[in-house]
Structure formats: structure tokens, C-alpha cells
Amino acid sequence: MKSISLILPAIFLGLLAPTLSEYQIYLLSLTLLWSILALGMGLILGYAGEVNFGQAGFVAISAYVSTLLRTKLGFSFWEAAPIALATTVGCAAIVGSITMRLRGPFFVLVMLAFGEIVRLILSNWQSMTNGPLGLRQIAPPEPIFGMNFQSKLSFFYLILAVLTLVIIAMIRLVNSRMGRVFVAAREDELLAEFLGVPLMKSKVIALSTGAFVGALGGLLLAPFLTVLSPSQFSMFAAVDMVVMVIVGGAGTIVGPIMGAIFLVYVPELLSFSHEIRPILMGTLLILATMFIPSGLAGFFTPYIDRFISRWKTKKASL
Amino acid sequence: MNTDASPILVVEHLAKSFGGVNAVNDVSFEVQLGSIVGLIGPNGAGKTTTFNLISGRFTPSAGLVSFDGVPLTGKRPDQIAKLGISRTFQGTRIFPKLTVSENIQIASIAGANIGFWSDWLGLPSARFIEKKAQERAYEVMEWTGMQGVANSVSGSLAYAHQSLLGMAIALAMRPKLLLLDEPFAGMNPGETQSAADMVLRIRNDGITVVLVEHDVPAVMRVCEHIVVLDQGRKIAEGTPKEIATNQSVIEAYLGINEDA
Numbered sequence: 118m119k120s121i122s123l124i125l126p127a128i129f130l131g132l133l134a135p136t137l138s139e140y141q142i143y144l145l146s147l148t149l150l151w152s153i154l155a156l157g158m159g160l161i162l163g164y165a166g167e168v169n170f171g172q173a174g175f176v177a178i179s180a181y182v183s184t185l186l187r188t189k190l191g192f193s194f195w196e197a198a199p200i201a202l203a204t205t206v207g208c209a210a211i212v213g214s215i216t217m218r219l220r221g222p223f224f225v226l227v228m229l230a231f232g233e234i235v236r237l238i239l240s241n242w243q244s245m246t247n248g249p250l251g252l253r254q255i256a257p258p259e260p261i262f263g264m265n266f267q268s269k270l271s272f273f274y275l276i277l278a279v280l281t282l283v284i285i286a287m288i289r290l291v292n293s294r295m296g297r298v299f300v301a302a303r304e305d306e307l308l309a310e311f312l313g314v315p316l317m318k319s320k321v322i323a324l325s326t327g328a329f330v331g332a333l334g335g336l337l338l339a340p341f342l343t344v345l346s347p348s349q350f351s352m353f354a355a356v357d358m359v360v361m362v363i364v365g366g367a368g369t370i371v372g373p374i375m376g377a378i379f380l381v382y383v384p385e386l387l388s389f390s391h392e393i394r395p396i397l398m399g400t401l402l403i404l405a406t407m408f409i410p411s412g413l414a415g416f417f418t419p420y421i422d423r424f425i426s427r428w429k430t431k432k433a434s435l
Numbered sequence: 436m437n438t439d440a441s442p443i444l445v446v447e448h449l450a451k452s453f454g455g456v457n458a459v460n461d462v463s464f465e466v467q468l469g470s471i472v473g474l475i476g477p478n479g480a481g482k483t484t485t486f487n488l489i490s491g492r493f494t495p496s497a498g499l500v501s502f503d504g505v506p507l508t509g510k511r512p513d514q515i516a517k518l519g520i521s522r523t524f525q526g527t528r529i530f531p532k533l534t535v536s537e538n539i540q541i542a543s544i545a546g547a548n549i550g551f552w553s554d555w556l557g558l559p560s561a562r563f564i565e566k567k568a569q570e571r572a573y574e575v576m577e578w579t580g581m582q583g584v585a586n587s588v589s590g591s592l593a594y595a596h597q598s599l600l601g602m603a604i605a606l607a608m609r610p611k612l613l614l615l616d617e618p619f620a621g622m623n624p625g626e627t628q629s630a631a632d633m634v635l636r637i638r639n640d641g642i643t644v645v646l647v648e649h650d651v652p653a654v655m656r657v658c659e660h661i662v663v664l665d666q667g668r669k670i671a672e673g674t675p676k677e678i679a680t681n682q683s684v685i686e687a688y689l690g691i692n693e694d695a
Binding site: 286289290293294295297298300301304305307308309310311312313314315316322 | 529
């Protein structure tokens, strides 16, 4: 029932999209892309309880590997995608097995360093990545199963489809044993371990699945923006994801999506200049933790529940 | 009680030192299958450290612990838990933000052997384990009489209830051996009595129990076998009667609490 209530908006968006202007479709696509990225962060931050400032590094690995496979080796988008995803998850598993031994602030610092290392490699490996100038004119995904992704609208449908699959997969995951194990380890590591949870393994799995979701976002990001440069994957990109999760509501699935909607549309509507974006993010983070610690999702859930129960009783009385 | 009992837990020459201080020093004892064993001693005697050594929180400096014939040396807490040893903590340890039923359900499933994919895809093998864990959670909930507070946030419960939940969490793991760290601490006589009854029922259900406790009269009532520690060493071992009349125990410990 809950999963249906999350899928219905996807169908609604799909029907709505053809009536929108190109700019509105662009904004919506951007929102959905950020939703995928925020969900990846939401898994590790909200469920496993670890702040991963290196998440942008994983997104970058996926975006660059897939794009380079296409431009340098002539792979199609669909051939490059699984390789890029596997590379990212492999990196996450290796980085995770090293860093997950570290507790508290050390994990945060090492992942921050990891993200920066990825960014520096991308900036300095000029022959491969074209350095800070970046990769340009990235083509949309090649047609598959008779579907063509040349138009902005068709690409929007692709992003919508991926997001929907991510949501379904994540609902499954958080309700599975593994999801509950993540929560147990988040709430009390010591107790979880004595209940039979292999801490290291479960944290590495959380980091890797979070990286996988981020990598899906990275795959779509490259052809959506048509340009890739290392500066897109700085620590601030990871901070944006963290803010989306916290403002939207950590430990939920709708939360990161609400956070992404909020953080794409609010700056756009108020036409904030790019320079003050970090200030906006910082302020929002402080306000959210002070006034709505359970995020937008936690703030609205009681109202939505009341609305649904009222609607149900009305239906019952008819 | 099983008369031709065999030891389920063997502790041999166990030692642990922290920076030169011998918290546990050459302690040996055996726990018979299906018995209730009490570990008593004054503050700092090394009781909780012994528990931490058995359950894998600390690695022994020397000595050996074996459970059901399997040496536990070098095993992590989660591996030891999976072998069938569960424990509670001093001052209780629960997931305070989760409800009572969530606490018990997590405990019943956390250590289950389900592969990532069969778990995520909800394959029949995973569902079968899940169903059995679910059943165990209900069983424990009913058994401990916590159905009435099943949906309460566990951190908001009264202390005696939290302590009971700590025991329920440990039981949800279907242990063979249960280590209880001060199960009667902070309880009034009535609560102690019902907790002691619970310990007896746990044993009658086929689970061996070792408990660390300060409440000596309660230990005397519940336990069949008592091990007395003082300053990291074992100073006596025997039935409650033998312990009550043991001269070195009276000197070290009971003498102070004779009227208790």
C-alpha cells in the first residue's frame, strides 16, 4: 500500500510531463536526478547512520567511467553502464573495507579525503579526463528497444523510470533483514554486534549499496548535463546530498526526495546566485536540525496520515 | 535438572590485564548444561570482565573459553552470538528509540544467515527464516508478558520493564547459553522476585544461565552453583549452602552483607 502511494506520483508526473515547457521539464529532470543522488546518501546517512562526504567521488567514478568508455572506446551507453556501476561498487567495497574499521570522525575525514582524491585525479589526469576543462558534448543514451532519448522529454522519462526502480528497490531493502540490521547498527553498534550482526560487513554493504544508487545518478548525470568536469564533484556536492537528506528527513524514503524537490526548486524560484548557494545550504541545515529534526517528511507525515484516515472514513461512510 | 550433565561452557585459566592491572587472574570454572550458575563477588572482582571475555568483547590475555566444545578464542562477538551465547548488559542495553516489538523483532532476525540477494529479493529460503524469526519474536513477547507494551517506545518504559526487555532481546536470539549481567539491579523486592522466577522459567525452557549479581540472597535462591570472585581470582565455588558457610567468602564478601 505504501509502495503504491510512492509509485502513483511517478505515473502522475509521467502524464503531466508532455504538457510542460522545456524549462519545466529540465527542472523536473534535475529534481529527479538529485532525488536519486539524495536517496543514495539517504541509505548510508539515514539508515546506516554514517556521514559519507565521499559520495560525490562515487558519483564521479560512475559518470566518468561510463562517459570515457563511450567516447574513448566507442561503447554504447547501455554497454558502458554495467561496467561503470560495477567499477563504482568495487571501489566502494575496497574503500569501505579499509575505512569502516575507523570509528566516528575518522570515517568522515577519510571519506572526505577519498572524495577529494577522486576529484584531484580527474583534474590532473589530463590525457584521459581532459582535466579541469572536462568532457564536453556528451551524447544522449543510444536508442534501445525502439526508444529514443534525443528529446528532453524522453530523457526525463528515462530518469523517472530509474528513480521509480530505485524507490522500489530501496523500499524492499529497508524492509528486508539487511535494512533492519542497518538500523540496529545505527542505533547501538555494540548491542547489534552482540545480537550477531557482523558490523564491518553490514557497514560495507550499506556503503556499497549507497554508492550503487549514487552511481546510477552519475550514469544519467553525464548525458543530462552534456558536460562533466571535476568541479561538479567537489565536497559541496556531497554536502548538498547530506542537506537534502537532513532537510527532507533522514531514515525515510520520501525524505530525500522531498529534500531534493525543495533544494532544486527553492533556489531556482528565488533565483539565487551560485555564490551564495553554500551559505543557503548551511543555513538550511541549521534551521532544519533546530526546528524540524525529523525533516520535511517527519513534519508532514502526521498531516498526510490524518488526511488519508479522514479520506478513508469518508469512503467507508459512503 | 539433568543429573548426568556435561559442561556447556568451560573456562580455563582465564586472565585479562589492563595496563598491568589483573582484572581477571587465572579463573577456571565449568557450567553444566541446563544449570543456573551465579558469579558473585565484591565490586571490582572481575565478574563483568569475565562476561566480556566469554562474549568476545575483550580478548583474553591468557586462558581459554570453550562453548559446546568449540574454543571461542579470537572470535568476534557476532560470531559467538551465532554459536548460541547471548548476553544482557549492566544497566540494560536496548534500542531506546525503537518500540518494544521492533526491539524483539530485530534481535530475532539480526543474526540470521540470509544472503544479501535472497534477503533483498524475498526468496522462499529468506522468507522461511524470516517467518521463524517472526514466530520467535511473538513467542518471546508472550513469554515475557510484554504484549501490553509492544508498541510503546522502549526508552519510555519503567526501568524494570527495560530490564525485562533486555532479557527478551537476548532470548529472541534463541540462545543455548544466556549471560545475565546484574539482572536484579535497581529492582524492588517484588520485581526481583518476578525476575528471579523468569530466570527459573528460562532454565526450565532448556537454556543454561550464568548470572552476575550483587543481590546475594537472590543469587542464593536462584542458582544451583555459585562461583565467587575476589580481586580477579576465584576464591570459592560450590552450592549456595557451601558458599554461605565458606570462611574465605565470608571474609571477602558475605561478612559485610551478613544481614542482607
